[in-house]
Amino acid sequence: MTLKLEGNNILVDVPQVVCLPSLKTLQLLRVTYLNEDSLRLLLSSCPVLEDLCIKLERDDNKSVIVVNVPSLQRLTLLIGSGCSSDGYSIVSPCLKYLKIVDYRCMPSYLIEPMPKLEEADIEVRKGIEKILESITSVRRLSLRSWFSSAEESVYRAGIVFSQLEHLMLCIHSKYWSKLLIWLLRNSPKLRVLNVYVIRGSLEYDPVDWKNIESSIPECFLRSLETFEFEGMGTQEERDFWRIFFKHASCLKSTSINGHATQFGV
Structure with missing residues (x-):
């Protein structure tokens, strides 16, 4: 029922007829x-396979x-960043849990929709x-993502997380507030x-906060109960806090930690 193969010295050679x-x-x-x-x-x-874990580093002899x-x-x-594979294709419509950790800078993805997915843990550098x-x-x-302003395609209309209840965002970018x-x-x-800003910027690209206030996220007004933020206390963070606390009407628990605590909201 369980099989674990580990080590570069193991060559996976599968017969044409095997079950x-x-x-x-x-x-x-x-x-x-x-x-x-x-x-x-x-x-x-x-x-009947239900749980699959694949770890690739280098010299794995796989292009896709x-x-x-x-x-x-x-x-x-x-x-790993040294993996020789160009990317991956996932067609598993019954997935309930997905974890992807990909440190490469130019991977390619082909992923079919996962209508039964309940939990995802994603850590990538490009192509989110x-x-x-x-x-x-x-x-x-x-x-968890390294995000740049050039990745405007992430803001594409039509992507709606209609069932999302818990979001943990850990971002290494001065453009974190846009995402x-x-x-x-x-x-x-x-x-x-839960928001963790690892690398902010003291001079960030101005966000149109007036435009944001004219279209406040629905979750601020109807559902958001718990908010945790850990960052550097930059002007961008303080601007976000002002908008957040002004409109988040259902809050029950709030925590702002780290360097951010020395700044007023």
Whole structure:
């Protein structure tokens, strides 16, 4: 029912005819694949697989990671910056939990929608819009990203997180407020918000706060109950706090920690 293969000295060589009818948990950690078809053959031989973890670092002999498993409920992809793979394709409509950690700068993604997804933990450097548009049914989202103003495609209309209740945003960027406001406007049922700003800017691109006040996120007025913020106390953060506390009418618990505590709101 459980199989774990770990180490670069393990060569995954899968016969054309093989069946693992009882396997539910599979871990492939830093292994080497014989060829491009090895992973597909292995996964196709697991008709009841529910939990899959793949960790890639380098010299894995894979150009594209393809995960096409109808029965899969939990998927973890851990991809190091030295991984030789160009990207990955995920077709697993029954997923309930998804974790992606990808430190590469230019990966490519092809991810089919996951209508049953309940929780996602995403940590990527580039291309978050491709992931976000596939996980709109998620209820709990942990998002860690290195974000730049050039990634305007992330603000694309039509991406609505209609079931999202808990958002943890940890961002390494001076453009954090643009991404946060976009997420809030498209999360009408959000109840818990945790924000961690790792690298802000003392001179940030001005945000049109008047425009934001003319279109306050629905969750501010109807659902948001818990707010935690940890940052550097920059002007951008203080501007956001003023808008937030002015309109968040359902708050029950609030915490502002770190350097930010020395500044008034």
